[in-house]
Amino acid sequence: MDNQYKSVLPKIESAYEKLTQLEKSVADFFLSNRQIVDFSAKSMSVRLAISEATLSRFAKKCGFRGYREFIYLYESSLNQSELYETVAQSSKSVLRAYEILLNKSYSLIDEDQMSRVTEMLSLARRTYVAGKGSSGYAAMEMAHRFTRVGVDINALTDSEMMMIQAVMRQEDDLAIGFSLSGASREVVGFLQESKRKGATTVLVTASADEHHKAYCDEIIFVPSLKHMDRGNLISPQFPLLVLIDMLYTSFMELDRARKLKLHEQTRKAIDK
CATH class of the missing domain: 1.10.10.10 (Winged helix-like DNA-binding domain superfamily/Winged helix DNA-binding domain)
Structure with a gap:
């Protein structure tokens, strides 16, 4: 690519x-x-x-x-x-839609931003990642993967817990919000309150909105499905999962030996 x-x-x-x-x-x-x-x-x-x-x-x-x-x-x-033509409802069209989305991800990726967010994850005392619906499942996946390599990270999918945890954030914490629309009231509220408490904040979204800059230290853009296929062939989690993979890869490059050792230890503990 x-x-x-x-x-x-x-x-x-x-x-x-x-x-x-x-x-x-x-x-x-x-x-x-x-x-x-x-x-x-x-x-x-x-x-x-x-x-x-x-x-x-x-x-x-x-x-x-x-x-x-x-x-x-x-x-x-x-x-x-040709990648942007309307796709038919078939197995090939699903694979083609994934190809479109991956090309969009490639166009939007900012390597310098990946490095900055990776450093935030490395330096944070504690990280919370919030999301509702499909974005919530992606948040849980991120928490699961990064926990296994030594990050103190928790996923928030419940509206009340988002606000409770936001109130308790501190200056050395990291708050990440997943919202493809950028309009999730709960996720936006979580980031706004976390920012007021001094935490570092990151929004992952497909929507460009100038208002987000007021309470976000970083805004990571992922592909929108609006102009891709109109058959809803792709789970909205997919662009978030691609981003998580990129962040994980970037994170693992820092002190790789120690993190691989932690990952192996957690694998053995699970297998017992």
């Missing part, structure tokens, strides 16, 4: 909710378009009945330096466009 060109489509999807209505019309065009046309600013302003300045603002909100850079990468990404 390292040799593949990173698609720009996941970046558009992540920024979608913070766009103005006019900018969303631009996003909708590029998300649905599958062919090379005249993408010049002059031509697109006529095609979409917008100003060239709107195209520039749209590109910058999606994380590009300007419209010219966006179009250069967008045209390259069209070579991968």
